[in-house]
Amino acid sequence: MIERSPVFDFVSHVVLAIGVVVIAFPVYLTFIASTQTPQEIIQAPMSLVPGSNMIETYRLALFGGETSMGGRVSPVGHMMWVSLVTALIIAIGKIAISLLSAFAIVYFRFPFRSLVFWMIFVTLMLPVEVRIFPTYKVVADLGMLNSYAGLTIPLIASATATFLFRQFFLTVPDELVEAARIDGAGPMRFFKDVLLPLSTTSIAALFVIQFIYGWNQYLWPLLMTSDDSMYPIVMGIKRMFGGGDAANEWNVIMATAILAMVPPALVVLLMQRWFVKGLVDAEK
């Protein structure tokens, strides 16, 4: 395998360090900028130590209000709430639906079973961006524009998660199903008592992925929301760039970016143990 030598150790640490800098420095810069006053930011070069304006900037970003330069800032707090609700509905909805469809595909014999599976599988090739106009038309006709239903339902169906659960269910030994039948457990009972507990790590891993997926949605909300109260935070960042001559409130924009990063980061940190286990572990 790989030889350990001081030179090799040194080189690998250098590579790692470069990686960390490339990833972390922009985040650090964003954070520094969010703690400074607008005047401090536009000075070149920008200071690399935290400024004194942190509390004011974040209060302004979260709750909205007048800026020092006379612009209006709409509250990011509400956008975060919209994003949170959307991401949670998408993540939980995706998991619930794909669990059930994988359960049906693996454990029930119905006509055209494999056709159904392949149809679901083929939709992997049709991400939101590809089907965005027909989807918009459908959502608009159903009167779901500017609503949580419209924000989430078109994104809930998930071939990836269905496929992942199907693969997992296929590894569950048949004898377990048979033992449950002999114990008198019906299909839903088996699902609830045996399959769900066995899938917890996969569910946790998928929750992390899907939460971030839902949180980061940009194009779809951009298209189907026109009401301030339904803007998710990712869209909110974009909308803060003023058009024309208006000066951008860089400190508030940076604070919003940081705020947009915090919840997904928290989800990953809190669920990291299960997440890794779910991806790596085939233990049953």
Added chain:
Amino acid sequence: MGAISLRKVVKRYGTGAAANQVIHGVDAEVSDGEFVVIVGPSGCGKSTLLRMVAGLEEITSGEIAIAGRVVNQLEPAERDIAMVFQNYALYPHMTVFENMAYGLKIARVPMAEIRARVDKAAAILELAPFLARRPRELSGGQRQRVAMGRAIVRQPAVYLFDEPLSNLDAKLRAQTRLEIQKLHRELRTTSLFVTHDQVEAMTLAERMIVMNAGRMEQIGTPDEVYHRPATTFVAAFIGSPPMNLVRGEAQGTGFRSGGQVLSLPAPVPRAGELVLGIRPEHVELGSDVAAGGWPVKVQALEMLGAERLVYGTLGETLFTARLDATARHPAIGDVVNIAARPEHMHWFDAATSMRVGH
């Protein structure tokens, strides 16, 4: 309690011309409290038959009754059975207690009674210290006992065992075999036990069913099956090393095989094409090659400790004799005369493989 009746049970996969029949009309009666072992080579349909009794496979035609009740259309849980699987099939996320209690919980047995029954089963199986553990924290033998415990707490009319010992190492297997025997003496519950291992079959069975290619070859006590095999298949399958089978033309006290006429100590039960079977331990070796004797040329010797196996050829046929290790034995290359007593000779019809005579 639970007698089992199998009446003309047939299993077929697929329909029409592509149908693949794996069980060809099995008839058997297992009386209440009996321990019956189904034994046969792999692919003979023994597991399928057991799974049909359990309700895990549909019955294509025929009838299966448990405790006098036809169960063809009943769900496994309604058949009053419990099954022990080859790989134990324990629920990995449940503790030993929960594993054993799960069926009762679904049947809505009161919690106090569940506790009592599980505790009792755990005491019998010496599982009491492990009730709070999960299956992955147990050894193979302990998991095996949990699987049996799960069957015991249901207090079923019938236990079904699907090769439950084959995942254990040899020592543990012998020990578990004894435990199952002891358990059956205590509980006296009807048991069907499937195995491909003839030692398990002989030691556990009160009666055994020998199956081959989806057909029942013989049903009887281990003694009967060993001493009076009903077909050449049973004769060759049960017993190790297997029975010597010599095909030939029989007439009076002469048996023509492979170009030589062997003389018999007693007249054959019937003239015609027959197969003669002699168990290795019933072969007697003499050194003098007399006229009409059975000359065997010794090809190999195997020393097994208590006994010695002598392999040779009688004409074209491979012939095995089993001698006491201390007995005088021939050397490789010797030609010796063999003989057997008439009561140790088994005769089978060469065309039908069925037993002929006594």
